[in-house]
Amino acid sequence: MGIRTGAQVLDGLRDGRQLYMDGELIKDVTRDPRLAGGARTMAQLFDLQHRPEFIDDMTFTPEGSSERVGLSFLPTRTQADLARRRGMYKRWHDHTAGMFGRAPDFVNVMLSAFAWGADAFGPYAGNVRAYYEKARDGDRIATHSLTNPQVDRSKNVAAQARDLAAKAVRETDAGVIVRGARMLATLAAYSDDLLVMPAPAYPLPNTEEAKPFALGFAIPMATKGVKLINRPGVIQPGIGSTHDHPLSARFDESDCMIVFDDVLVPWENIFVYRDIDIFNNIYKRTHATPAMAHQFSVKDVSKAEFMMGLAFSLVRMTRVDEFLHVQGMLAELINHVEALRACVLAAEAGAQMTDIGVMSPAMGPLGVVRFQFPDMFRRACEIIQLIGAGGLVMAPSFAEMEGPLGEDVKTYYQAAAGDASTRIRLFRLAFDATMSTFSGRQQLYERYFAGDPVRGAGGLYLGYDKEPHVRRIHDMLDRFAAEDLDRR
Numbered sequence: 001m002g003i004r005t006g007a008q009v010l011d012g013l014r015d016g017r018q019l020y021m022d023g024e025l026i027k028d029v030t031r032d033p034r035l036a037g038g039a040r041t042m043a044q045l046f047d048l049q050h051r052p053e054f055i056d057d058m059t060f061t062p063e064g065s066s067e068r069v070g071l072s073f074l075p076t077r078t079q080a081d082l083a084r085r086r087g088m089y090k091r092w093h094d095h096t097a098g099m100f101g102r103a104p105d106f107v108n109v110m111l112s113a114f115a116w117g118a119d120a121f122g123p124y125a126g127n128v129r130a131y132y133e134k135a136r137d138g139d140r141i142a143t144h145s146l147t148n149p150q151v152d153r154s155k156n157v158a159a160q161a162r163d164l165a166a167k168a169v170r171e172t173d174a175g176v177i178v179r180g181a182r183m184l185a186t187l188a189a190y191s192d193d194l195l196v197m198p199a200p201a202y203p204l205p206n207t208e209e210a211k212p213f214a215l216g217f218a219i220p221m222a223t224k225g226v227k228l229i230n231r232p233g234v235i236q237p238g239i240g241s242t243h244d245h246p247l248s249a250r251f252d253e254s255d256c257m258i259v260f261d262d263v264l265v266p267w268e269n270i271f272v273y274r275d276i277d278i279f280n281n282i283y284k285r286t287h288a289t290p291a292m293a294h295q296f297s298v299k300d301v302s303k304a305e306f307m308m309g310l311a312f313s314l315v316r317m318t319r320v321d322e323f324l325h326v327q328g329m330l331a332e333l334i335n336h337v338e339a340l341r342a343c344v345l346a347a348e349a350g351a352q353m354t355d356i357g358v359m360s361p362a363m364g365p366l367g368v369v370r371f372q373f374p375d376m377f378r379r380a381c382e383i384i385q386l387i388g389a390g391g392l393v394m395a396p397s398f399a400e401m402e403g404p405l406g407e408d409v410k411t412y413y414q415a416a417a418g419d420a421s422t423r424i425r426l427f428r429l430a431f432d433a434t435m436s437t438f439s440g441r442q443q444l445y446e447r448y449f450a451g452d453p454v455r456g457a458g459g460l461y462l463g464y465d466k467e468p469h470v471r472r473i474h475d476m477l478d479r480f481a482a483e484d485l486d487r488r
């Protein structure tokens, strides 16, 4: 099939999935006013792949095929391949200001890493390769669910008093029956498939009780017994104008809890089953983590550039960039962008060939992005609040331009560098990016989408090669002792 158009993507989402929101079954995620904005954005991303000026940068033709497929599935054998993939990620994330973080490239990259390192899946390696080819050649969209519901985090999943997490409850000739729940699948409303996989930093204990939870598989979203429970939308559609919440109306990705009501997962869809060693080590052995971090770091560059551009536009409107402390805050945003770009390029420059023949970007600089970007993004929100100040809450609904007070609005909402229409749309954009429910969800996303930063930071410290640095300090102490300046 090769790359799909936006219209084909939307058709594919009308598959009878069981997605619930606000207490009701959503019949068509592409038309329901709460979800149609995100569906439209997804369609736009796919249409971008077909634009003549982008097609070579966004697609490639795999060996032995005559059809173009998405470039996020490109095998990375060289540093140039990493740079090519970067260009593709950037195109998609520039389109959404980095606010549609789970655009399909994220899971495509993860899946590609699994496919190239498929031997690490042992008896299910063939299933992983086959699913990768199906996803690539059919240009399918997948979400992933890696974690168990929050019930009692003081005990591991196999030791919970309330047994709610998804697990294998029995086997049949056709496959494995899964019952229970998983969280948290962003993009589930707009995905064709669901991947249930381990979470990189949350290992299972090597016990018999834990084995039913050691699961990895991919199934179509409309599989019998799969129920999706979506959180409420970030806005109430149909009220005011979309200019009032331009990001919320387009880039709300959806976040779902997934309930498995005795779902049959066919054997050919199983990737991991009852093997704790594979479950706990699959990311390390397939080098999936650096590949995914490369993708989201490019997303972060897009997002930081958007926040910087937004701040530049805002300060010009009322000329507050005359003031030194405002310039200082704008300089911080410039530094965010430059630091993130440098980390992505450093990761590519430091890439190394792995034992499985894949060129893997250096994790060190990408880890800096992973740990620093949540603070950068929150600080960017704060800076825009500080420079937008009262203007952020004074901007009226855009519909006011055409209301009874339209002439007053056109007069009194002008700014030094723009008419009322431009100023209101800009300030509402800034409000949406930094203060709205949408922004709050973005801030939470940046904190947690890549797992718990606390446990991640612990892992970074424990895994870091500390010895040369400690040795250097002691060598210095020894040198100082030998110099013994006190005796002079």
Ligand SMILES: Cc1cc2nc3c(=O)[nH]c(=O)nc-3n(C[C@H](O)[C@H](O)[C@H](O)COP(=O)(O)OP(=O)(O)OC[C@H]3O[C@@H](n4cnc5c(N)ncnc54)[C@H](O)[C@@H]3O)c2cc1C
Binding pocket: 102, 143, 144, 145, 146, 147, 149, 150, 153, 183, 184, 185, 186, 187, 255, 441, 444, 445, 446, 448, 449, 450, 451, 452, 454, 455
């Ligand atoms: C907006 C958003 C989108 C997301 N999208 C996805 C997605 O698409 N797919 C997906 O799989 N996941 C997704 N995640 C989930 C993400 O993987 C988890 O949020 C993350 O792993 C943290 O787990 P948790 O939310 O269950 O928090 P918890 O594990 O419940 O942690 C809550 C708090 O307790 C602390 N804590 C809990 N247990 C421990 C422990 N053992 N040791 C030390 N501290 C502990 C944590 O540090 C944290 O402060 C998303 C999360 C968010 C917020």
